[in-house]
Amino acid sequence: MLILGLDPGSNRTGYGLIESRGGRLRAVAYGVIQAPRDTPFLERLPLLARQLEDLIRSTRPDAVAAEDIFLARNTRVALKLGHVRGAALLPVLTAGIPVHEYAARLVKKSVTGFGGAEKEQVRRMVRILLGVREEIRLLDASDALAVAICHAHAGPGLLPGSGTARA
Numbered sequence: 001m002l003i004l005g006l007d008p009g010s011n012r013t014g015y016g017l018i019e020s021r022g023g024r025l026r027a028v029a030y031g032v033i034q035a036p037r038d039t040p041f042l043e044r045l046p047l048l049a050r051q052l053e054d055l056i057r058s059t060r061p062d063a064v065a066a067e068d069i070f071l072a073r074n075t076r077v078a079l080k081l082g083h084v085r086g087a088a089l090l091p092v093l094t095a096g097i098p099v100h101e102y103a104a105r106l107v108k109k110s111v112t113g114f115g116g117a118e119k120e121q122v123r124r125m126v127r128i129l130l131g132v133r134e135e136i137r138l139l140d141a142s143d144a145l146a147v148a149i150c151h152a153h154a155g156p157g158l159l160p161g162s163g164t165a166r167a
Contacts, residue, residue: 004061008084014140020152039141045087053091064092065151068101102150110150115119119120
């Protein structure tokens with residue numbers, strides 16, 4: 001099974017594609033989608049959607065796992081993140097791929113054993129769990145891989161806080 005993990009962010013959206021076969025996990029591809037810095041926020045959204053559409057078309061994942069919405073202190077930041085999530089999930093849902101959402105604490109617990117783990121700890125464990133030798137430079141990419149790992153470990157609906165949406 002190919003699982004695409006997504007970590008939507010207002011500046012960068014991390015993605016991580018893993019293969020889960022017979023209880024073994026392997027990283028297939030990972031990175032970030034990022035518009036040029038001077039691109040106005042609203043113009044970033046269609047760029048993100050198109051790039052994810054291309055990624056989905058070329059990789060054909062069986063499922064997508066995304067970090068669930070979290071509570072933000074700043075409403076403006078939360079609204080922007082909501083816009084980004086919508087732009088990121090639209091191509092997935094249009095393609096008819098099941099979307100599974102996981103709370104950030106659940107993702108961290110699934111990968112490190114501790115729901116309050118730091119991002120560096122998550123990055124180290126992602127490398128170990130997937131057998132990635134080179135350093136994963138961007139935290140957005142390692143976070144996306146962590147969401148995919150969480151889904152591979154949990155399966156849809158097996159852990160509290162996981163949910164499924166279909167097109």
